[in-house]
Structure formats: structure tokens, C-alpha cells
Amino acid sequence: MxxxxxxxxxxxxxxxxxxxxxxxxxxxxxxxxxxxxxxxxxxxxxxxxxxxxxxxxxxxxxxxxxxxxxxxxxxxxxxxxxxxxxxxxxxxxxxxxxxxxxxxxxxxxxxxxxxxxxQSHETTSETPEIEPVEYEADPRSPEESPLVGYDAVADALERDAVFVDTREQEEFEEARLPGAVLFDWREVVNDETRRLKPEAELEALLADHGITPDREIVLYCNTARRISHTYVVLRALGYENVHFYEGSLTEWLANDGEVESGPVASE
Missing domain, CATH: 3.40.250.10 (Rhodanese-like domain)
Incomplete structure (x- = not known):
């Protein structure tokens, strides 16, 4: 990667x-x-x-x-x-x-x-000298951006999209978007090395949850922090059809969006 x-x-x-x-x-x-x-x-x-x-x-x-x-x-x-x-x-x-x-x-x-x-490289406490510059942002257009809002998410629920909930199981069982799959964002991290798991292992792990490159994917959590990590990982793995629900469950609930709750029965 x-x-x-x-x-x-x-x-x-x-x-x-x-x-x-x-x-x-x-x-x-x-x-x-x-x-x-x-x-x-x-x-x-x-x-x-x-x-x-x-x-x-x-x-x-x-x-x-x-x-x-x-x-x-x-x-x-x-x-x-x-x-x-x-x-x-x-x-x-x-x-x-x-x-x-x-x-x-x-x-x-x-x-x-x-x-x-x-673990293997030097660190420092020295503060670097900074010379400020003029920076001009060039925001993505809505067509270029992976960010989607409430209406787009509601539309995606009518399609065969995979809704990926990157929160913890307790949060998932309390309330989630209909049909969502639970994929705690930390599953991609090796706790010992603190780095991402090997690419082949990541792909197999995602596939086990039905999160594959051929599917339309919609990511959400509570306030769009945790899905940022999952989004970057999917991008690194070459996933292209990934939507990022910026408002996440906070916005969905505020708009009285339909939710499910409780544990999901294992197959």
C-alpha cells in the first residue's frame, strides 16, 4: 500500500x-x-x-x-x-x-x-520553524465527493447497497440503519504492531462481512470520525464505489430515519 x-x-x-x-x-x-x-x-x-x-x-x-x-x-x-x-x-x-x-x-x-x-524510528521534542504560506483550497464538487447526505442514503436503502456500521457492537445493537452490517473499524488493526493487517487478510476480513469491491458501499458511524479510517483503508485497497455518510446516525435519527435494534442472528 x-x-x-x-x-x-x-x-x-x-x-x-x-x-x-x-x-x-x-x-x-x-x-x-x-x-x-x-x-x-x-x-x-x-x-x-x-x-x-x-x-x-x-x-x-x-x-x-x-x-x-x-x-x-x-x-x-x-x-x-x-x-x-x-x-x-x-x-x-x-x-x-x-x-x-x-x-x-x-x-x-x-x-x-x-x-x-x-518502535523503530526516532522522535523529537524540537518544534520546527514554520514559515506561513498562502493556501487556497479547491473543494471537490458534489459529483466528485464521496460524501452523501440523508436523501442519498435513503435512496441507497432501496438499492442493493451494503451499509457498513463501523461502531462497536453495543452501539450497533442499540440502533442501526436497516440491514446494516457491523464492521468495527478497529478490526483492520493489528493490536501488537498497531499497524494495518496484511492486505490479503484485510480483503478476506472485509469479504467475510460482504464488503467487496463490486458492491456499492455506504459507511456510517455516529459523527463520521470512525468511518474516516475505514474509508481510507478501503481507498487504499482499491475500492471505488464507496459513499461516506457525513451526517451518520446522528443526522439519520434527527430526521426520524428508520432504524433497527437488537442483536443480529448468526447464520
Whole structure:
């Protein structure tokens, strides 16, 4: 997957001296400063690119606000961005999704997280010097974007789409979209290495849940954080027909959408 949206620690380590490869740490500032970070990384905390008030675009921060974040971090539109966190990549994946939505062509997710990197590569507490730049976002058109809203999701329920619920089993049994399959986003992560499982294993795991490249796939969770990780993984595996329900179950329930509850009988 090193040539795709997901890159390995070794891939990144060999490119840290490239001025156009920019590393983004999305942890809280106290973690970035107090625990340490990857060499040359800039800190753009998760809360800074998530805005609960953006009712039209879910929790995306808005194109101008995101462009300001990147510009203040010294990142240009032509740079390659590699994002990471210390939570198996779930917060960093949200950054990747956001950057893609606002037109950044080359943005990657570090396979693993800070702890995975720290097992075999150096970290630092030095804060890099940042020279701010002007960054202009180029948001995707609705036709280009994987993001879908309530009406599109309701329409997809009438088709043979696979609705993938990336939450935990307890949440799934409390309420879920009709016919959804449970696929906890953490199933793709190896707990020991903190990195993604091998590609063949991922494909078999997804297929066991009926999540295959030939199907139309709709991802949702509660507030579109966890599906960001699953979306990036599917993209890395070459899945193309993947829809990202930004409003997720929060919006679905607010619109009195139909739900199911209770355990699913095993076949």
C-alpha cells in the first residue's frame, strides 16, 4: 500500500528530508510538545479541523478555515502530507478525508501511529520553524465527493447497497440503519504492531462481512470520525464505489430515519 493513500513508517522515514513531504501530527498540543513527535512534524490538533456548527457539511471546518490551518502550518497545495495520531490512525484519517474534500491532491495516512513509529524510528521534542504560506483550497464538487447526505442514503436503502456500521457492537445493537452490517473499524488493526493487517487478510476480513469491491458501499458511524479510517483503508485497497455518510446516525435519527435494534442472528 506504500504507493497509495496509506504509507509505511519506512516509506516516510526515507523521505523526511524532502521539503515537499510535510508531516502533520493531529494529537493535542500537550502530547505533541510533552511526549514528542515525528521529526519535522507540525501540530494541527483534531479539534481545529472539526466544526460542529457547519450544519451543511457535517463537521467539516469549511474550506477557508481549513486553508488557513494549512497555510499557518507552512503547507502548500503541492506538498505531500502524511498525517498521524496515536490512536491507530482514526483521527489522522479524518484529517486525510478533510484534506481530500478540500482539494489537496497528495495526502496520506501513516500506517500505524506515533507508538508504532516509536518502535523503530526516532522522535523529537524540537518544534520546527514554520514559515506561513498562502493556501487556497479547491473543494471537490458534489459529483466528485464521496460524501452523501440523508436523501442519498435513503435512496441507497432501496438499492442493493451494503451499509457498513463501523461502531462497536453495543452501539450497533442499540440502533442501526436497516440491514446494516457491523464492521468495527478497529478490526483492520493489528493490536501488537498497531499497524494495518496484511492486505490479503484485510480483503478476506472485509469479504467475510460482504464488503467487496463490486458492491456499492455506504459507511456510517455516529459523527463520521470512525468511518474516516475505514474509508481510507478501503481507498487504499482499491475500492471505488464507496459513499461516506457525513451526517451518520446522528443526522439519520434527527430526521426520524428508520432504524433497527437488537442483536443480529448468526447464520
Amino acid at each position: 506504500d504507493d497509495s493513500v496509506v504509507v509505511s513508517p519506512d516509506w516516510l522515514a526515507s523521505r523526511l528530508d524532502d521539503p515537499q513531504v510535510r508531516v502533520v501530527d493531529v494529537r493535542d498540543a500537550w502530547e505533541f510538545d510533552g511526549i514528542g513527535h515525528l521529526p519535522g512534524a507540525v501540530n494541527i490538533p483534531f479539534d481545529s479541523y472539526r466544526d460542529e456548527s457547519d450544519v451543511d457539511r457535517g463537521t467539516l471546518p469549511g474550506a477557508e478555515a481549513f486553508a488557513a490551518l494549512l497555510g499557518d502550518a507552512g503547507i502548500s497545495p503541492e506538498d505531500t502530507i502524511v498525517a498521524y495520531d496515536d490512536t491507530h490512525g482514526v483521527f489522522a484519517a479524518r484529517f486525510v478525508l478533510t484534506a481530500l474534500e478540500y482539494g489537496h491532491d497528495d495526502v496520506r495516512l501513516l500506517d500505524g501511529d506515533y507508538s508504532a513509529w516509536n
